[in-house]
Amino acid sequence: MKIEQRLEQLGIVLPEVKPPMFSFVPWVKSGQLVFISGQVSSLKGKLGREVSTEQGYHAAREVAIRLIAVLKDAVGDLDRVSRVVKLLGMVNSMPDFEEQPRVINGASDLLLEVFGERGRHARSAVGMAQLPFSSSVEIEGIFEVV
Template structure:
């Protein structure tokens, strides 16, 4: 087991298989030492986490949904690295989209669910630049979608 996967196991997380794309795109692109991972939607155990923040979904539930996106991002990274996720040098950037009402303003707290998890799992390698924005809706009605850029060795 890799060092990163051992740390994830300590946190009670096992990486799933990388989710297949839902449309006409690739799940990731590797160019040089950079991996661009397509947006990963909030889902757990194969079930979509749907909802709209500010309308029946709490910030805490949104943060939990964002964490599931981060887990999928790491699963895609592992696939991009041919199974060797320990090639990770650092998380460079996250771009998080939150399905929310126009008056909802806690997008950063929602995306913290992913950011906090990545730092807990990866230490300094998990610290990253980030954007957290609102969307009127997201694919399949999911609560959160997050894309990422990683540096690998």
Template sequence: MSGEIETRLAELGVTLPDAPAPAANYVPFVVAGDMVYVSGQISMADGQMIKGKLGADMDTATAAAAARHCAIALLAQLKAACGGEIDRLERVVKLTGFVNSTPEFGEQPAVVNGASDFLVEALGDKGRHARSAVSAASLPFGVAVEIEGIFQIRS
């Protein structure tokens, strides 16, 4: 049976995918007490990487949509960290967003808004968080966005 968060996600037309496996020698998340640290999730949709460089071959709106996909992957990892019980989420604490962009591009916050806005829309006040949005000269596999997250959960 779906809980409150998955019901809200369904209302938004979102079904959480299976949590992606790590691509190297690291774990997808670490649970420490009531905190969950989720490794960076790259921009993917329908099993395909969303690639691009802001300021060169991708616009801000397209990258913000890619950031939204990163947020969905973060929630999938969080669900796995909670043993399938995503309603244990107390709040999103912090996101760090990395945007593959040229030195001249300065709209990194607008790109990461795609993730932030989605989390607030899906989770209400639990989704409000501290945040950093920074430029990266490149990201793994040429993806447009990578976002990591810190979450507080009920034990």
């Protein structure tokens, strides 16, 4: 099944990719790799205080949709994606919060739903004292394309 059809089947509408507000670009292509700059969730707040693990999971899923939108901007046709290589998931966390991997599973699970086996990836999930605009989740990604 084509990736665009899979997105439609899942009820996912990709958001518009807006130019960055700062001195960087949303993506860089080098050889067969596409590096996607960190995308943030619209959900604000700290995990372990005002944001639950379940809410964080859904925020990470939202961020994965943003990653896919930027990826499409970079490569045009999402069927060119041969592999999700790596994600770095950053979670705006209280010092005692330990469920960052469960939060970032929201992104990992969505990428598997969309890309199938091509969506299996290496990953880091880390806690941060703060993220831009008080976002609860930020994720950057590396993708291989043909």
